Amino acid sequence: MAAPVASADEQLLLDQAPHLTRLGRRLQESTGELVGVLGPALRRAAADAVGAAEQLTWEALEHLLTSTK
Numbered sequence: 915m916a917a918p919v920a921s922a923d924e925q926l927l928l929d930q931a932p933h934l935t936r937l938g939r940r941l942q943e944s945t946g947e948l949v950g951v952l953g954p955a956l957r958r959a960a961a962d963a964v965g966a967a968e969q970l971t972w973e974a975l976e977h978l979l980t981s982t983k
Contacts, residue, residue, distance in 0.1 A: 918949050926960050926970070937972055944979040955979050 916938055923934040934941070934956070945951040955978040959970050 918952060922953075922956050926956070934970065937975065940972060941975070941979075944976065951979065 916935070919934050919938050919941060926934075941952060945955070955975060956970075958978050959974045962974060963970055
């Protein structure tokens, strides 16, 4: 799961770098290592961040991951 997280970290076009790799273990545990769950959650969190703080937070990701289970 480290490769998809690192790739997403590079591709997100937010003003503040999200540094998702620091959240790797939490993301892995929360998604059950399912990339199909991770991708949509990251896209939604990034879309929500645009126009706001433009920063992904663990709280925003956790909310999206737990609401999609």
